[in-house]
Structures are given as C-alpha cells and as structure tokens.
Amino acid sequence: MPLPKQQDVRQIEGVLNEVLSTKTPPVGRCRLLSSGISPTHALNITENIVGHKECLGCGNCIDACALLAREPARRLKTEQRTSMALESTVGEECDLCYACVLVCPQVDTTIKDYIVNRRMVEVTSRLEQLTGGEPDLDLFFEEAVDGL
Amino acid sequence: MDFELPEDLKMVQGLARDFVREQLRPLERDLLGRAADLSDARARVAAEDEAKLAAIARELGLWAAAVPEEFGGGGLGTLAACLIAEELAQSVVPFECGDVTPLLFECNEGQREAYLKVAVSGAKAVYLGIVEPGADFPKMAASARRDGGGYVLNGRKLVFSRSAAEFLAVVFAASREGAATAFLVDQGTPGLSVVSRQAERGWRAAVRQPVVLVLEDCRVPADNVLGQEGKAFALGRKWLPGRRIVRSARSVGAAARLLEEASTRAQTWQSFGRPVSERPSVQGALAEIAASIHAGRLMVYEAAARADRGEPVGREAALARLFTAQMAAGVASRVAAIYGGPALPPAPGGGISLDVLKHLIAADMLKGLKA
Numbered sequence: 240m241p242l243p244k245q246q247d248v249r250q251i252e253g254v255l256n257e258v259l260s261t262k263t264p265p266v267g268r269c270r271l272l273s274s275g276i277s278p279t280h281a282l283n284i285t286e287n288i289v290g291h292k293e294c295l296g297c298g299n300c301i302d303a304c305a306l307l308a309r310e311p312a313r314r315l316k317t318e319q320r321t322s323m324a325l326e327s328t329v330g331e332e333c334d335l336c337y338a339c340v341l342v343c344p345q346v347d348t349t350i351k352d353y354i355v356n357r358r359m360v361e362v363t364s365r366l367e368q369l370t371g372g373e374p375d376l377d378l379f380f381e382e383a384v385d386g387l
Numbered sequence: 388m389d390f391e392l393p394e395d396l397k398m399v400q401g402l403a404r405d406f407v408r409e410q411l412r413p414l415e416r417d418l419l420g421r422a423a424d425l426s427d428a429r430a431r432v433a434a435e436d437e438a439k440l441a442a443i444a445r446e447l448g449l450w451a452a453a454v455p456e457e458f459g460g461g462g463l464g465t466l467a468a469c470l471i472a473e474e475l476a477q478s479v480v481p482f483e484c485g486d487v488t489p490l491l492f493e494c495n496e497g498q499r500e501a502y503l504k505v506a507v508s509g510a511k512a513v514y515l516g517i518v519e520p521g522a523d524f525p526k527m528a529a530s531a532r533r534d535g536g537g538y539v540l541n542g543r544k545l546v547f548s549r550s551a552a553e554f555l556a557v558v559f560a561a562s563r564e565g566a567a568t569a570f571l572v573d574q575g576t577p578g579l580s581v582v583s584r585q586a587e588r589g590w591r592a593a594v595r596q597p598v599v600l601v602l603e604d605c606r607v608p609a610d611n612v613l614g615q616e617g618k619a620f621a622l623g624r625k626w627l628p629g630r631r632i633v634r635s636a637r638s639v640g641a642a643a644r645l646l647e648e649a650s651t652r653a654q655t656w657q658s659f660g661r662p663v664s665e666r667p668s669v670q671g672a673l674a675e676i677a678a679s680i681h682a683g684r685l686m687v688y689e690a691a692a693r694a695d696r697g698e699p700v701g702r703e704a705a706l707a708r709l710f711t712a713q714m715a716a717g718v719a720s721r722v723a724a725i726y727g728g729p730a731l732p733p734a735p736g737g738g739i740s741l742d743v744l745k746h747l748i749a750a751d752m753l754k755g756l757k758a
Contacts, residue, residue: 382517
C-alpha cells in the first residue's frame with residue numbers, strides 16, 4: 240500500500256534494472272526500492288508505520304510464482320509465505336517472469352508500470368524459449384502423413 | 388543479402404543433380420511401365436537396384452546427409468538438405484537417401500545403437516505411428532498401461548511410409564489422459580503385427596495405402612520410452628520446423644520437373660500444323676509456372692538459410708510449405724492442360740503429378756484439422 244507520492248523510477252533505473260536482471264525472485268528488492276506503507280492504511284494500530292517497507296507476509300508472490308506452480312514440491316521446504324521464503328525456495332532458477340513483483344502490495348505502482356512497459360515485452364519471448372512454447376502438432380501430423 | 392549459394396553447397400547440389408540424372412532417371416521408364424494409364428507401373432524399383440542406388444548415394448556422401456554427424460549422418464544443414472530434396476523430387480523413382488525422422492534424434496545413449504544408428508544406416512525402415520484410424524488427432528485411442536517395469540501397448544496406428552521387410556516403429560500412445568508418450572517398438576516384439584494392403588502394381592501403387600500397426604497387449608520395457616514419459620509432442624522441437632522447409636523444397640523440385648516435361652511436350656507436340664509452344668496461351672502458362680517455381684524456391688532457400696543461422700523459422704517454414712504445396716498443385720493442373728486434356732498427364736509427368744497430389748492431400752488434411 241505505497242505512498243501517494245511514489246518512487247521516481249528514473250532515479251533508481253540503474254539499480255532496478257540490475258535487480259530485474261539478476262536470476263533470483265526480484266520482489267523483495269523491488270519492495271525495498273519502493274516508498275513503503277502510506278498514511279492512509281486501514282490497520283487499527285497506534286504505532287506510526289508510514290514509510291515502513293517490511294514484507295506483509297500476504298503470500299501473493301508465492302501463489303503467483305510460475306516455477307512453484309510447476310514444481311510444487313519446492314513449497315514443502317517452508318510454510319512461510321514471505322518474499323524471503325520465495326527467494327529461498329526458488330533461488331537462482333527464477334524464470335524472471337516478474338509475476339511476484341506485480342502482485343506484491345508493497346511495491347510501488349511506478350515500478351510495476353516500468354516492468355510492464357519496459358521489461359515484460361522482452362520477457363515473453365525469453366520465457367517461450369525456456370519452456371519451448373506450445374508444441375506445433377501440425378508438424379507431427381505432417382511428419383507422419385507426408386514423410387520425406 | 389547474398390542470393391548466391393556458397394561453393395560447397397553448389398557442389399552438393401551438383402552431386403545430387405548428377406545422381407538423379409545418371410542413376411534415378413534411367414530407371415523411370417522401367418518403373419512406370421508401358422501402359423499410358425500406368426496400369427503396369429510398379430511401386431518401387433527392384434531390391435537389387437535399390438541396394439545399388441544406396442551404395443552410390445553413400446559413396447557420394449548424399450546418404451543421410453542432413454542427419455547430424457554425432458548420429459552417423461553427413462551433418463549438412465537445412466539448406467543442403469533442401470537442395471538434395473529438390474533434386475531427388477525431380478524423379479518419380481522413390482528413393483529416400485537415408486532420410487530419418489528427427490524424432491529418433493531424441494534417442495538416449497542406450498537407445499542410439501539399437502535404434503538411431505540402425506535407422507540411419509538404412510538397415511531398417513522407420514514406421515512412424517502417430518495418426519490413428521478414426522481418431523481425431525491429436526487425441527488418440529491407443530493406450531499405454533504401466534505394468535511392472537514396462538508398458539503394455541494397445542491400439543491401432545496408421546503409418547504412411549512404404550512398407551518394408553525390416554522395420555522399427557515409433558508409436559505414440561496415451562500413457563494417461565491427455566498425455567502422449569512415444570515408444571520405440573522393434574519388429575518382432577510380441578503383440579505387434581502389421582497389416583499392409585499397399586499395391587505393388589498399377590497407378591494406385593503411387594497413392595500409398597497406409598500400413599496399419601496393430602498393437603495387442605504389446606509389452607515394451609520402460610527403457611524404450613523415447614524422450615520423457617507423457618511428453619511425446621515435445622520431441623524433435625529443434626528439428627521439425629526445418630523438416631517442413633525440406634518438404635517444401637520437394638514440392639519445388641517436383642514442380643520444376645513438371646515444367647521441364649511440359650516445355651519438352653510443348654516443343655514437340657503439334658496442333659493445327661505448328662508446335663504447341665508457339666501458342667500464346669501455352670507460352671503464358673509456361674511463364675507463369677516458371678515464375679511461381681522461382682518464387683517458391685526463393686522462399687524455401689530464404690527459410691533454410693535462416694534455419695542454418697539458428698534463427699527461429701516456425702513462421703517462414705509454414706509460409707513456404709503453404710505456398711509451395713499450392714504452387715505445385717497449381718503447376719500440376721496447368722501442365723495437365725498443356726499436355727492437352729486429361730487430369731493426369733502421361734508418364735513420367737503423371738507419376739510426378741500423383742506425388743504432388745499427395746502433397747496437396749496432406750495440405751487439405753491439415754486444413755480440415757484446423758476447421
């Protein structure tokens with residue numbers, strides 16, 4: 240639930256790109272680059288938490304992770320649902336699909352916009368290369384029917 | 388942008404061209420028989436001739452030229468394979484030159500000797516059992532049930548290659564709902580039988596009847612799974628788009644031969660006292676045929692060069708296949724008109740036309756699938 244005036248991406252573009260290119264779930268570091276909790280939060284507490292950047296433990300990133308969906312056994316490692324848990328279960332095998340960043344309530348919308356506009360286009364083809372995309376069944380049909 | 392073939396590929400093309408002209412074409416007359424309606428044509432050349440052709444092709448380095456070197460092939464690229472396929476398609480003599488389906492390239496270390504090497508050497512034909520009678524591809528009724536350390540296969544598979552005395556089969560079967568697994572099944576495995584009604588003589592011999600593989604409680608060990616269990620359609624991803632380009636090259640070659648036959652016919656055939664070739668309609672038809680062949684050839688070479696550079700060619704291969712299949716069918720019908728009437732021109736044009744027709748049937752089947 241970031242501040243109304245959020246992080247200006249132009250000021251952190253270099254480090255953000257570094258974070259987004261490193262093969263490990265980027266959500267935690269994107270959260271730390273964000274502006275933190277806004278004063279309009281609806282939590283019934285007296286403590287001043289405005290600007291705090293901790294993980295809320297909502298587990299959105301765990302649920303959104305494509306790698307954990309493919310390999311659910313990795314989830315057995317821990318019951319925690321924090322970004323730290325995501326990093327320890329996924330590690331360097333991260334697809335860099337950025338789904339975890341987009342679903343994190345603590346990441347600034349400016350950063351999410353940057354990812355969608357500047358990084359996702361490049362990601363789609365890379366992910367297809369990774370998974371191979373959908374198989375072209377026509378090729379098999381041709382191979383069978385019209386062998387050389 | 389360089390449209391000139393490199394020197395080494397020109398040599399490959401020259402070798403294939405000489406092979407077709409000196410070895411395959413002299414067999415055509417004998418293969419097609421004497422009757423105008425191809426009723427005494429034969430489906431294949433005699434076994435000893437075939438062995439001789441294979442020996443010559445090996446000597447020339449044309450045998451299995453497109454198979455990677457580590458699998459015992461020539462290791463030539465897609466463009467070279469296209470050049471060879473284009474030349475081979477210019478003859479009606481069915482000769483496959485050691486061509487092996489790239490699905491077999493996925494054999495693991497243990498399977499290579501017994502299956503891939505045997506197939507590449509030409510000792511055994513490969514029956515590719517993917518399509519089924521009455522089933523809506525890619526759904527399949529053939530099943531693979533896990534049983535102890537192996538699988539039990541049941542079902543029927545259609546194979547569209549020529550029937551062979553020695554074969555090994557690659558069978559796609561559903562190991563669980565919605566997941567196909569590929570199995571290597573050797574000839575003589577108990578429970579595997581083959582029904583072949585392929586005609587050996589007559590014009591029907593050119594239109595192949597599929598061979599039917601019948602699997603009845605056919606037990607294969609788990610070691611015979613090709614690739615990963617349940618991932619049959621992930622096989623050959625690296626090679627299959629390239630194969631589509633090579634197939635397109637074959638259509639171009641067939642069309643080029645038809646043009647050659649048609650122009651000879653037009654120059655030698657007379658109507659109303661002058662050669663047919665002097666008639667503007669025939670000249671126009673020949674020019675259009677030549678133009679469409681040239682267009683198809685450029686598409687094929689461009690796609691093949693792209694594939695050899697390691698770029699993704701899914702789109703280019705599909706475009707080339709679509710254009711060349713339709714182009715070849717169009718050329719066949721125009722050539723029939725130049726010959727003066729019958730839907731199938733007399734031999735050897737007739738045999739080639741039947742081949743082209745087969746390409747078109749395959750294309751129509753594909754269209755039907757998408758509808």
